[in-house]
Amino acid sequence: MVRVHPIVFLVDVDNTLLDNNSVQQDLKDHLEHTYGPEARNRYWSILEELFLELGYRDYLGALQRYRAEHPREVELLSMSAYLIDYPFASRLFPSAFEVLRRLRGFGPTVILSDGDVVFQPHKVERAGLSDAVDGRVLIYIHKEEVLDDVERRFPAEHYVLIDDKLCILTAVKRFWGDRVTTVFARQGSYARDPQTGALPPADVMIERIGDLLSFDLPRWPTPPMPASLSNDLPGFAGL
Numbered sequence: 609m610v611r612v613h614p615i616v617f618l619v620d621v622d623n624t625l626l627d628n629n630s631v632q633q634d635l636k637d638h639l640e641h642t643y644g645p646e647a648r649n650r651y652w653s654i655l656e657e658l659f660l661e662l663g664y665r666d667y668l669g670a671l672q673r674y675r676a677e678h679p680r681e682v683e684l685l686s687m688s689a690y691l692i693d694y695p696f697a698s699r700l701f702p703s704a705f706e707v708l709r710r711l712r713g714f715g716p717t718v719i720l721s722d723g724d725v726v727f728q729p730h731k732v733e734r735a736g737l738s739d740a741v742d743g744r745v746l747i748y749i750h751k752e753e754v755l756d757d758v759e760r761r762f763p764a765e766h767y768v769l770i771d772d773k774l775c776i777l778t779a780v781k782r783f784w785g786d787r788v789t790t791v792f793a794r795q796g797s798y799a800r801d802p803q804t805g806a807l808p809p810a811d812v813m814i815e816r817i818g819d820l821l822s823f824d825l826p827r828w829p830t831p832p833m834p835a836s837l838s839n840d841l842p843g844f845a846g847l
Contacts, residue, residue, distance in 0.1 A: 615715035616764035619741075620771040621728075622721070623796025625704045625817060626696060626735055634699075635667075638690055643683070650674060663750055664722045667691055691727065696735035701795065703818030708740045710821060711768075718744040718762055720769070722751050752779035770817070772799045777810045793817055 622628035639648035655670040662669075668691065675684050711717040719732055719741050728747050732738050738745050746761065748754050769780050770791040777790040792810035794800065795817065814820065 610763055613715055613762070613764045615766045615768065616762045617711040617715060617717040618720040618758070618767055618769045619708065619711070619717060620721060620769075620773075620776075620793075621719060621732060621735075621737065623772040623798065624770060624793050625700060625708075625719075625737060626731075627699045627701055627796075629796050631694065631696070631699050634694070635691075639687070642686070647674075650677075662724075664724065664728075666724045666727070668727050669724065692730065694734070696731050700735060700737075701817050703821055705736070705740055707817055707820045708737075712741070715764070716744060716762060717741050718746060718758075720751055720758065721745075721747045722749065723747050752776050752783075755780060755783045770820075772796050774799075774807045774810060778807050781808075781811075791820075 619625060636648055636652065639651055651670060651674050654673050655665055655667065658666045658670055658673070668688065671684065671687055671691070675681070678684065708717055719737055721728060721732065723729075723731075725747075729745070732745055732747070744762070746758060748757075751758070765787070767784060767788040768791060769777060769788055770793055771777050772793045772795050774792055777792055780788055781790050789812065790810040791812045791814060792799070794813060794815050
């Protein structure tokens with residue numbers, strides 16, 4: 609029999625625990641410095657094309673497609689080394705590890721991310737996030753479409769999902785209803801997308817992942833009331 613936990617925390621990676629905008633800027637700067645602005649622009653154009661096609665950014669796939677367009681540029685091989693050796697741990701948001709450590713004190717804490725089958729797991733591992741959650745890492749193509757599989761692997765009476773994309777939080781809320789508390793981390797480009805104004809608010813909003821250190825984490829499972837996190841708010845409202 610699989611144990612049903614009272615609560616399971618599901619935590620996104622890019623722009624939730626890890627400053628992916630800065631990673632992207634570092635990559636752009638490296639491309640321009642090493643290969644020139646034309647190569648940088650073309651690579652990024654391919655990356656965005658793949659994003660529209662796949663639903664996630666396939667950095668290695670974009671590099672492979674760029675290489676196919678420039679088969680004689682063997683210098684591109686060093687670009688793969690840059691991606692693989694990138695120091696992702698240095699781009700974690702302040703207090704990311706401390707937050708994961710605190711959540712683990714209340715229940716199993718799981719990395720729940722989207723991405724490709726090679727680079728995203730490597731990023732999570734190299735950033736130290738896999739070890740921080742005892743290897744509990746789930747990476748899907750579209751995580752909001754496979755919540756039944758998440759529940760099968762980590763059954764719980766209640767879930768807490770922390771993510772920087774309000775559209776993801778909305779989809780998960782639609783699936784789990786009162787069994788999930790959605791936490792909107794307003795970090796990164798998606799968090800301030802004007803289109804999010806058309807979506808219902810998350811149960812809880814935080815400005816940065818480190819804000820969860822000052823939260824009086826609740827005793828579950830009382831259904832949440834919408835709330836925003838500020839310095840004078842001690843915990844999840846209604847919990």
